[in-house]
Amino acid sequence: MASFLSIFTMRNLFVLSLALNLSLIMRVFYEGEKHVPHGFSAQKADSGLEKEAHATQRTLVSLSSSGQDDGEKLIINLDHGDPTMYESYWQQMGEKTTVVIPGWQSMSYFSDVKNPCWFLEPEFAKQVVRLHNLVGNAVTEGRQIVVGTGSSQLFLAALYALAPKDASEPISVISAAPFYSSYPSMTDYLKSGLYKWAGDALSFDKEGPYIELVTSPNNPDGFVRHSMVNRTGGILVHDLAYYWPQYTPISSAADHDLTLFTVSKATGHAGTRIGWALVKDPEVAKKMIKFIELSTIGVSRDSQLRAARILEVMTNSSQNPGRLESGESFFKISYHLMAERWQLLREAVNRGRFFSLPDFQQGFCQFLNQVSQPQPAFAWLKCEDDGVEDCESLLRGHKILTRGGRSFGVGPKYVRVSMLDRDHNFNLFLKRLASIQT
Amino acid sequence: MASFLSIFTMRNLFVLSLALNLSLIMRVFYEGEKHVPHGFSAQKADSGLEKEAHATQRTLVSLSSSGQDDGEKLIINLDHGDPTMYESYWQQMGEKTTVVIPGWQSMSYFSDVKNPCWFLEPEFAKQVVRLHNLVGNAVTEGRQIVVGTGSSQLFLAALYALAPKDASEPISVISAAPFYSSYPSMTDYLKSGLYKWAGDALSFDKEGPYIELVTSPNNPDGFVRHSMVNRTGGILVHDLAYYWPQYTPISSAADHDLTLFTVSKATGHAGTRIGWALVKDPEVAKKMIKFIELSTIGVSRDSQLRAARILEVMTNSSQNPGRLESGESFFKISYHLMAERWQLLREAVNRGRFFSLPDFQQGFCQFLNQVSQPQPAFAWLKCEDDGVEDCESLLRGHKILTRGGRSFGVGPKYVRVSMLDRDHNFNLFLKRLASIQT
Numbered sequence: 075m076a077s078f079l080s081i082f083t084m085r086n087l088f089v090l091s092l093a094l095n096l097s098l099i100m101r102v103f104y105e106g107e108k109h110v111p112h113g114f115s116a117q118k119a120d121s122g123l124e125k126e127a128h129a130t131q132r133t134l135v136s137l138s139s140s141g142q143d144d145g146e147k148l149i150i151n152l153d154h155g156d157p158t159m160y161e162s163y164w165q166q167m168g169e170k171t172t173v174v175i176p177g178w179q180s181m182s183y184f185s186d187v188k189n190p191c192w193f194l195e196p197e198f199a200k201q202v203v204r205l206h207n208l209v210g211n212a213v214t215e216g217r218q219i220v221v222g223t224g225s226s227q228l229f230l231a232a233l234y235a236l237a238p239k240d241a242s243e244p245i246s247v248i249s250a251a252p253f254y255s256s257y258p259s260m261t262d263y264l265k266s267g268l269y270k271w272a273g274d275a276l277s278f279d280k281e282g283p284y285i286e287l288v289t290s291p292n293n294p295d296g297f298v299r300h301s302m303v304n305r306t307g308g309i310l311v312h313d314l315a316y317y318w319p320q321y322t323p324i325s326s327a328a329d330h331d332l333t334l335f336t337v338s339k340a341t342g343h344a345g346t347r348i349g350w351a352l353v354k355d356p357e358v359a360k361k362m363i364k365f366i367e368l369s370t371i372g373v374s375r376d377s378q379l380r381a382a383r384i385l386e387v388m389t390n391s392s393q394n395p396g397r398l399e400s401g402e403s404f405f406k407i408s409y410h411l412m413a414e415r416w417q418l419l420r421e422a423v424n425r426g427r428f429f430s431l432p433d434f435q436q437g438f439c440q441f442l443n444q445v446s447q448p449q450p451a452f453a454w455l456k457c458e459d460d461g462v463e464d465c466e467s468l469l470r471g472h473k474i475l476t477r478g479g480r481s482f483g484v485g486p487k488y489v490r491v492s493m494l495d496r497d498h499n500f501n502l503f504l505k506r507l508a509s510i511q512t
Numbered sequence: 513m514a515s516f517l518s519i520f521t522m523r524n525l526f527v528l529s530l531a532l533n534l535s536l537i538m539r540v541f542y543e544g545e546k547h548v549p550h551g552f553s554a555q556k557a558d559s560g561l562e563k564e565a566h567a568t569q570r571t572l573v574s575l576s577s578s579g580q581d582d583g584e585k586l587i588i589n590l591d592h593g594d595p596t597m598y599e600s601y602w603q604q605m606g607e608k609t610t611v612v613i614p615g616w617q618s619m620s621y622f623s624d625v626k627n628p629c630w631f632l633e634p635e636f637a638k639q640v641v642r643l644h645n646l647v648g649n650a651v652t653e654g655r656q657i658v659v660g661t662g663s664s665q666l667f668l669a670a671l672y673a674l675a676p677k678d679a680s681e682p683i684s685v686i687s688a689a690p691f692y693s694s695y696p697s698m699t700d701y702l703k704s705g706l707y708k709w710a711g712d713a714l715s716f717d718k719e720g721p722y723i724e725l726v727t728s729p730n731n732p733d734g735f736v737r738h739s740m741v742n743r744t745g746g747i748l749v750h751d752l753a754y755y756w757p758q759y760t761p762i763s764s765a766a767d768h769d770l771t772l773f774t775v776s777k778a779t780g781h782a783g784t785r786i787g788w789a790l791v792k793d794p795e796v797a798k799k800m801i802k803f804i805e806l807s808t809i810g811v812s813r814d815s816q817l818r819a820a821r822i823l824e825v826m827t828n829s830s831q832n833p834g835r836l837e838s839g840e841s842f843f844k845i846s847y848h849l850m851a852e853r854w855q856l857l858r859e860a861v862n863r864g865r866f867f868s869l870p871d872f873q874q875g876f877c878q879f880l881n882q883v884s885q886p887q888p889a890f891a892w893l894k895c896e897d898d899g900v901e902d903c904e905s906l907l908r909g910h911k912i913l914t915r916g917g918r919s920f921g922v923g924p925k926y927v928r929v930s931m932l933d934r935d936h937n938f939n940l941f942l943k944r945l946a947s948i949q950t
Contacts, residue, residue, distance in 0.1 A: 158620050161616045164616035165616040169614065170615065172613065172614045173611075173612070173613050175613075176609070178603040180781075180784070181596060181599050181781050182596050223811075226807065226808055256806070260806050264672065265704055266702045266703055267703030338621075344620060345621060345622075368701050370664055370785060374661070374783070376812070376815045
């Protein structure tokens with residue numbers, strides 16, 4: 075046993091140090107490289123991105139010879155909500171969240187044969203409950219937890235579970251504009267006979283049953299939301315991806331029929347592809363589970379184990395008394411980071427009259443035990459200048475990639491800008507925003 | 513740095529030893545517990561399973577008091593192809609396949625912004641190519657690799673990519689019976705307007721375009737297959753999940769337009785949910801990538817990293833000269849294990865006239881460099897007894913859960929039986945099979 079352990083330690087350490095080195099090298103490389111982005115859920119934007127990337131490559135020579143700051147050549151991609159801002163927190167936490175998975179572990183399809191959600195890792199479920207209990211943002215009692223390959227898969231699973239199976243026509247799926255840009259395409263890409271995108275909830279006047287998507291705080295604009303239609307036959311799906319203390323005051327524990335959360339916006343681990351749903355009706359949960367069986371035969375067990383570890387550390391870091399004073403608290407550090415970014419952004423915007431930002435009402439956060447500010451993961455920026463019709467194009471001209479208002483069901487004067495990129499890119503963004511206004 | 517490493521070593525070792533202990537405890541527990549199974553893609557069977565489980569619980573007292581072997585109370589679940597047989601190989605390989613993932617690694621959505629498949633981990637792609645080059649079972653040159661959350665997701669992605677977007681009716685999807693039992697439900701569960709299950713390829717006589725699924729070796733019966741229809745307008749999808757040396761002779765490198773593989777059947781890591789497609793037409797690949805963007809925004813990076821490590825070790829273990837003599841070769845050991853199981857099964861079946869099994873032709877395996885036997889991952893067992901109409905029910909009466917022929921588009925005289933369960937369950941299965949015939 076001793077010799078086994080010593081071999082293991084050495085090899086393991088070697089692997090680990092390699093991983094550490096590689097990670098650091100990649101980070102340096104990634105920070106330094108030109109961002110020639112590929113897009114998800116933004117096909118329309120893609121061709122623009124590619125043109126932009128090519129254009130940038132063509133102009134590199136002259137820029138280089140003019141001796142300008144390297145940063146000015148970078149295309150900053152704030153189109154996606156890639157939450158790389160959180161990398162530095164997890165680096166500071168060191169090895170606490172490192173997972174070690176031996177080759178023979180978690181090989182079976184089955185995580186828990188006694189759970190209706192047979193592909194749910196018990197440890198992940200446990201950490202989800204612990205986290206909600208700590209933060210107080212959702213009721214977990216009397217709910218079936220359904221794990222998904224990100225909350226996208228759970229959104230589709232919810233549509234499948236809630237749509238009547240033998241209706242004469244597909245059920246209408248609606249959300250108040252501005253709505254999450256992927257809802258229409260995710261709902262309609264398979265031309266399902268079960269459900270169909272029916273647009274803005276505010277102008278929805280069709281009779282009969284419907285599914286309303288309530289995203290709160292809302293993506294893209296960050297406002298707290300409630301159902302807008304409230305008619306007989308309406309079924310609600312609550313997407314609470316951003317209902318965490320760093321983004322919005324936690325006013326009470328959400329207590330809905332079907333609520334979606336995702337690791338990517340909570341902890342920043344987007345590449346892990348793990349989300350979860352809290353589902354009141356066991357029959358609805360059963361159909362969502364069936365959907366995930368049919369589409370991917372369960373959810374990666376490795377990723378659930380990793381997510382469980384990360385949620386565990388996140389909860390541990392924030393559950394000490396006087397957590398706002400704790401130097402390690404994930405939510406404290408993230409809250410202050412977001413506050414700082416929003417302050418800097420508002421300062422940059424307020425330096426001129428070219429742009430505007432939404433105004434939010436502060437509220438009491440039960441978790442932080444203080445009045446806190448909404449400081450969304452996206453900035454919903456409006457071009458106020460009369461001469462600018464298309465804000466996305468304007469910013470693209472300054473090598474800032476954003477997502478234009480049309481994708482969200484409103485006009486092109488608006489753009490959605492990720493607030494979760496790495497420091498370097500966020501600072502460049504501020505600098506360019508300032509330069510546009512001067 | 514030294515103190516960091518020493519802390520790391522201790523914590524890391526502690527986690528690792530915990531993981532080892534847990535894994536062993538769970539193994540003992542799992543082997544010993546009553547298998548009250550939950551099913552995927554077998555909803556019909558489930559109610560039966562539940563009844564069976566309840567019935568078993570009711571009979572436990574009398575069985576216990578009669579002093580019979582504990583094994584006889586077990587329900588053996590051979591309904592799914594859960595590849596737990598491979599656990600022992602990976603245990604023997606020790607720490608070689610252990611992955612260590614620090615908390616700040618792979619956080620971004622993006623694996624490789626320069627690849628059209630932006631969520632494909634370069635290391636995973638590299639190991640896929642290496643493995644195919646070694647085994648010689650598929651041409652990778654001139655192919656886009658598309659990674660998926662298991663090959664199920666890639667199957668759906670392929671239907672989406674290949675179906676015409678503006679056709680007046682959905683394209684027909686067919687496969688020759690007996691076909692993989694999940695094809696009909698996976699094709700039809702969303703009532704897509706793009707594609708529609710049209711049943712057995714052998715009786716398909718509709719005019720116009722169609723997609724034919726060619727599974728080779730076939731699930732459930734293990735035979736090598738080619739396209740059955742071969743008409744104008746036909747598009748082929750090759751599911752080669754079982755085209756590996758342990759299951760069938762590798763006669764040549766597959767060179768099709770769109771080929772699917774999955775880690776679960778190649779290495780046994782079903783819980784990792786990773787599959788890959790080799791796609792000739794970049795436009796088709798692009799649409800498959802779009803499908804995966806819309807359904808799950810990419811594929812878990814953690815799982816890809818783990819799969820890459822496992823494929824790497826598998827390739828390394830089998831690439832030494834004289835590989836059939838190597839004590840570590842994955843393919844050698846798995847080939848002999850399957851050969852042994854098939855020999856034992858045939859002996860058990862041949863002891864009576866109650867059951868029969870398919871007869872296969874041997875062939876020359878380019879990889880093993882010898883004549884080898886087909887020895888499929890499933891046994892396609894037929895009840896020859898005139899008094900038995902429903903083979904699945906008969907076996908269920910003996911606490912053996914299998915999947916009946918009707919799920920595969922043929923009659924109930926047939927059942928599909930997993931050959932990939934753990935030794936203990938496989939041996940119990942043989943014992944019960946023998947007892948039915950006496």
